[in-house]
Amino acid sequence: MRGTRVGRKATGLIGIAAAAALALSACAGGGSTPPTAELSEDPVTLRFTWWGNDVRTAATEDVIAAFEAEYPNITIQPQFTDFGGYWDKLATETAANDSPDIIQMDEKYISTYGGRGALLALNELGDAIDLSEFPDSAISTGTMDGALYGIPVGLTSxxxxxxxxxxxxxxxxxxxxxxxxxxxxxxxxxxxxxxxxxxxxxxxxxxxxxxxxxxxxxxxxxxxxxxxxxxxxxxxxxxxxxxxxxxxxxxxxxxxxxxxxxxxxxxxxxxxxxxxxxxxxxxxxxxxxxxxxxxxxxxxxxxxxxxxxxxxxxxYYKPSMYWSVSSRTEYPAEAALFLDYMLNTEEAADLLGTDRGVSANEKIRAYIEPNLSETDKAVVAFLDDLADVVGDAPALTPPxxxxxxxxxxxxxxxxxxxxxxxxxxxxxxxxxxxxxxxxx
Amino acid sequence: MTDTQTRPAADQAKHLPDVRSGPVARGNRKALKRASGRSTRKAVLKHIMLTLTGLVMLYPVLWLVVSSLRPTDEIFRNPGLVISNLEFSNYSDGWTTLSSPFSVFLLNSTLVVVGCIVGNLVSCSMAAYAFARLKFSGKRGWFVVMLTTIMLPIHVIIVPQYIMFSQLGWVNTFIPLILPKILATDAFFVFLMVQFIRGIPRELDEAARLDGCGHPRIFAQIMLPLMTPALATTAIFTFIWTWNDFFSQLLYLTKPEMYTVPLALRAFMDATSATSWGPLFAMSVVSLIPIFLIFLFGQRFLIAGISTTGGK
Amino acid sequence: MSALGELRTIGHRKVAGSSKEKNENKAAYLFLLPWFLGLAIITVGPMLASLYLSFTKYNLLQPPEIIGFGNFERMLGDERLHNSLGVTFVYVFVSVPVQLGLALALAVVLNRGLRGLSFYRSVFYLPSLLGSSVAIAVLWKQVFGTQGLVNVFIGLFGAEGHGWISDPSTALSTLIILNVWTFGAPMVIFLAGLRQVPQMYLEAAEVDGASKWQRFLRITLPLLTPIIFFNLVLQIIHAFQSFTQAFIISGGNGGPADSTLFYTLYLYNRGFANFDMGYASAMAWFLLLIIGVFTAINFWASKYWVFYDD
CATH class of the missing domain: 3.40.190.10 (Periplasmic binding protein-like II)
Incomplete structure (x- = not known):
């Protein structure tokens, strides 16, 4: 916060830059307001962004359709790009206070975004997202200073x-x-x-x-x-x-x-x-x-x-990616509901397959194993085989x-x-x- | 550096051997006839050389157009320009590849372009009138400031500008792209119009002044109609620059439904992972058509514009 | 008269009278209101703000923190930055002279009472309008790709193809060629300048028995130096700021091996991809300084080679 004061004072000296200075100090306000975890009855639109190929996009759109059928008042607006363009875009959107509500996050970026207050601490949402089937070792890979900024979607190696x-x-x-x-x-x-x-x-x-x-x-x-x-x-x-x-x-x-x-x-x-x-x-x-x-x-x-x-x-097992929620979302409850749907329901598991990695949810993993395609089975088997030789997960990528x-x-x-x-x-x-x- | 505007037109025409224009061209033709066979051969050689240079230069563009009408698997096997069978499916495929049809991006680009043109025409002509015709304190100093801003790299202002617009909640709107034009920040055009107004005889507005006209009326009713060529040049250049602009649109527009044509092309390139060049080429051609049409119909103003001010 | 000419001569112009009419003063400021607002809000305000940011560490999400000259010290040790400067210098100082040379040569050829001038002028000018578009960058990527047009033609002569864009030793050349390709705009300016060379000087020299080449060298070229100077200054400023083509052709990262990492591209990557806004602002001011220095050198050197007729 020391930086803020100095910053304000110095910009104040430059009279003509007042507009920009205002903008800068407005950023300082930051921080997440305590989310209201009440589900709304009114129509709600959530923006959901991910990177990936056509296979993943098709599967994800199916899940969105299934979710919207179950919760007709919630609309999920998809937004997907390739991995390269994804991060430039997320950076500028976040800077503009306009980031999507639900964000597919990568291990390389989670501390950058989480540590700077751009992501919601999901553990503060109470039990809106059921994490009981996730091993602690998986949850810990999305936790920074006690705050859960991302839930690992799947594991990969x-x-x-x-x-x-x-x-x-x-x-x-x-x-x-x-x-x-x-x-x-x-x-x-x-x-x-x-x-x-x-x-x-x-x-x-x-x-x-x-x-x-x-x-x-x-x-x-x-x-x-x-x-x-x-x-x-x-x-x-x-x-x-x-x-x-x-x-x-x-x-x-x-x-x-x-x-x-x-x-x-x-x-x-x-x-x-x-x-x-x-x-x-x-x-x-x-x-x-x-x-x-x-x-x-x-x-x-x-x-x-x-x-x-x-x-x-x-x-080592690496979380293939995480589900994160923007700290500026207006609808934390609905975002949590959607994440819970993707992480814990069998319908979503059927649709998503293993493209985002083998689910870290142990119950879901046991459920999908018999129904998987040949290649998906091979993916799971590979990770299972590795179980007795893997070491501890490496340290999180720093900001x-x-x-x-x-x-x-x-x-x-x-x-x-x-x-x-x-x-x-x-x-x-x-x-x-x-x-x-x-x-x- | 002599002022092109103030030189008599006839003086220029003397050195402009345009085949279509009357007696001068005819004179040239006679002169050619009279010339010896050696210099005719030389002229022919020159034409061959120029045509070849032109062909080499335009070849990639022609190939782009032709390739957009070929099946993708043929594109890279065929460097020629002859099409055996027309394949329009590239256009229909490309039109719908992204999440919104290409017409959305064309419309977005058009909206931005129209906003920028209107902004530039109004604000730059007002500023130019003041600089060219009115006396005011600090005029010379402000004029130097105006000329200097022509050369300012956008990078020096883009970060705070981005922060400012994003705090105002204007990211993913067209405001950050259009507002600067409404505020006459394209000093290039102010200068272009100042130069033009200086070439208009002062007697015209002084007469109106004696009749008791105020400056707003002189500006709107006398100056603006006389300035039509400069306004046309401004409109055309604004069109081309805005249509091609990539950097600021890349920063300010991130939602696919707000994409303009250049952003859509870039997204297209990422989305198709190098497998469907046909549709990508087809949409590239679509994106170039407006520029080409403007070039075709507005060439006179373009040439006049860059001859005066050195714009691109 | 160009903007540069204006800047050069503005020093010796007399101020015409004093503002006798307050009325006119008021009207002028009203007419200039949008421009003044733009200057303050869009140009000068952000300029000063970016100057301030260049002395801070600022990641967009947290308030800026003043670190004195930290960013500039970091620039001294940043080898990618040094490399990007090198790439930019090569681009500017190879492509601009080649482009202008070609533009001048063709303008001279076209100016000599040739039929179909306006047709040729159009053909050569068109690329200048297209050159900065994304579509042409997309095309370039294909023309110089491993399976691209250039390699197909080389293949016709039995030579081995080459991945022009994916090889760091040739990638920058493709961008230079793209810039040279847009020589039409300076060519049109040269054409306008050539038309103002007084015909009687040339005729007099012809009577004196000067050859075509001598006439060009002794009369046309000196009279053209202000235009050459004007083109040189503008094209250099313009080339320093190139961004789109390198961004599209390298896929945004300036590769391979940073061989197309323009200064502006690195600035964008630091600022907008890595949240390093303080550093990006410092880089922007350094760019302004570089452009300023080269423009000043240009103006200074012009005393020795630019010939003013007035």
Missing amino acids: YSMMANPVLLAAAGVAMPDDESWTWDDLSEAGAAVSASGGGNVFGVQSWGFSDGDLKNFARQHGEDLYNDEGEVSVSVETLTEWWTYLKGMTTSGVTPPPSSTVEKQNAGLAESFTATNTAAFGPWWNSQLTALTDASGTPMELLRIPTTADAEEGSA GGSAVDSLLKQYTEQVLFGQATPAQAAEGFIKDLSASIAAA
Whole structure:
């Protein structure tokens, strides 16, 4: 609050900027008013925003229709975009006090939004949302300083998608993912690339998502962030990570850098995995259904390779995404009602499938398992199998850490194109990410 | 730098070999006939060169138009401009791909454009009249301020402006896009009109002044009708700039139903993940048609406008 | 007379009389009312506010907190910012001279009593109107893509294609080409200028036996220098502020490997995607400073090469 006073005084000096100053100090008012959790009888319209592909959009619209049929006075207005455009837009809308009521939130942003008062503390709504079937470990991933800013929708884990058709064509056996190492991956990949004749590659490049890095860091006994919210991965580990990728690219196991960049920008449907042009690709395991649909090939889920002397418990469950409610919503009760519907009813579970990850609600998970499609079953089975090797969830991404993906992309591209050595990239990355966090 | 407005028109016409205009052009043609075969060959060569340059420049645009009429899978296999069978489905598909039909975005863009044009015409002409015809204290200083704002990058003001409009609850309305025009912040046009008014003989308004006309009447009844060419230039440039504008619309319009054409195209690009180029191209063509029509019918004013002030 | 000419000469103009009529004074301020309001609310107010914000840490959701020169110190150590400056400088100082050179060359060719002038002028001018649209950026992305038009043509000659936009060593060039493509607007200005070169000077020189090239170099070009200067200043200011094309073509992130990260794009990303509004404001003021410095250098250097006839 000290900042507020100084701010007001200084702006007051600039007479002509009065209008803007007014605007600035109005922001200071912030803070959430205690929500009235009374359901209204009158027509209510809620805005609901998410990112995702066509499959997810269709499923979500079905759930909205089912909910509206049950509660005719509530209208849900959908608003969806791709992941990239989503955050720019949410940022400007939030700044303009115009954010949607129900927000699909990501782990990278939840502390940024929650810590700055943009999200409603859902635990203050009482029992409007039934969380009894959610394990504490899941709830804790959406909690910051005692406030529940997001309810984890589903769990997911990082995995290596393998294309059995391409492997068979190259005469490569499906690796045993309980014991395989990074060397095994590059060997198998090299064999696929060799027989692919420049059209099919062994491995789709990684280095564009924090999931890639977090798994590798944890195998080396580190983590991307520590509990204090600082960048804690070491230069050595990052250097090793990029050196390995660079080696794979020079030897032709991964596609040429410019193809990688082009496909990377074009989204899931154009990826090497989805177009059957790479035998292995790193993805979140919940993307299995979308990738199988897009490629027409039954993909297999493999665990991430490790090193021979890797740390135990390097794999982890990540909340695929959260449901959050804007702190400025006029209708907290209705928003809670809708979340409760999506999280706890069997109708919603049937419609939503596992596209947003395997439900963290244990009762729902038990309910849907028998009815799932083949791929969805595989997604659940993968997570179940992982249960005895996963470690604790990593520390939440600190405010300002949301820049991580754009920084990773930039430095990975520099390494791939030979504009920076892995060591230079490692140092630059740590410096830039730390600066972004410090500035938040 | 000499003032283009004050030079006699005849003097300019002498150097303007327009084939359509009477005796001058005919004279040129005769001169050409008289010229030796060598210089005719040279002229032909020049024409070939210019036509080729023009073709290279317009090729991408022509290809865009042609491709929008081809099935998507043919687009990248065919660099030529010949269409074997017309495929209009790209247009019907593209029209309805986003959550609202494309007509909504065209309408939104039109509303913004009309608001901006009206705003610029009224406010800039008023300011220009004051700067060109009236004496007032501090006139020179304010004029310099006005000229300087032409060169101010928008980035210096965009953050506080955004905060101000968002606190007023005007995000996702057209007000932040139109209000600045109503307040004559496009100093470029004020300058353009000042230049134009300076070229209008003072006797006209002085006569009216002696008849006891006040400034509002002189402005509305004498100046405005005489200023028609400058107003047309302003309207046309405002149309094109606003229609193409992306940055401020990107900031202020976030709801899909409020999207203007450029935002819709961008959303289209994201939504289709590079698989349906046909519809995307078709909608790109649709978005360029108004610009092209304006260019076709308003060229005279455009050329006059940039010759005077250097606008784009 | 252009805005620049006006600024240059305004110093030596005499003030015409004193305001003898209070009436006229009042009328003038009434006519200027919208403009004054705009200046205060839309331009100067926000300018001062952004100056203030540039000394604060401000994330939009919480009140700004004064940190002195913190943002400017951070800019000194921000390598992405330095890189974005480099990208912007290359863009400005390659594309503007090439664009103006092409514009001048074609204006000269068109000016020499050629038939169909207005047709050619239209053809060359059209891209200037389209160039800043999203549709053309979309098109560019395709023309220079791996499967794009350029590669198809290269393929006809048996050469290997190239991902022009996805390779950091060529991505910026595609944007430069796009800017050069819009040479029509300065060309029209050159044409207007060429028409004002007094014909009698040229005729006199011809009588004296000067060759075409000599006449161009000794007479036309010097008389054209004010127009060249005018175009140069405007196009440089304009190029420094480019945003849309890089935003669309790189998908908003200035990639690959930050090779198309224009200064304005980085500013947008810091401010509006990362909630770093104090820093973005500091960056905006730095941009103003850069543009101011280059414009001042331009005006200063113009003493040595721009020839004024008046």
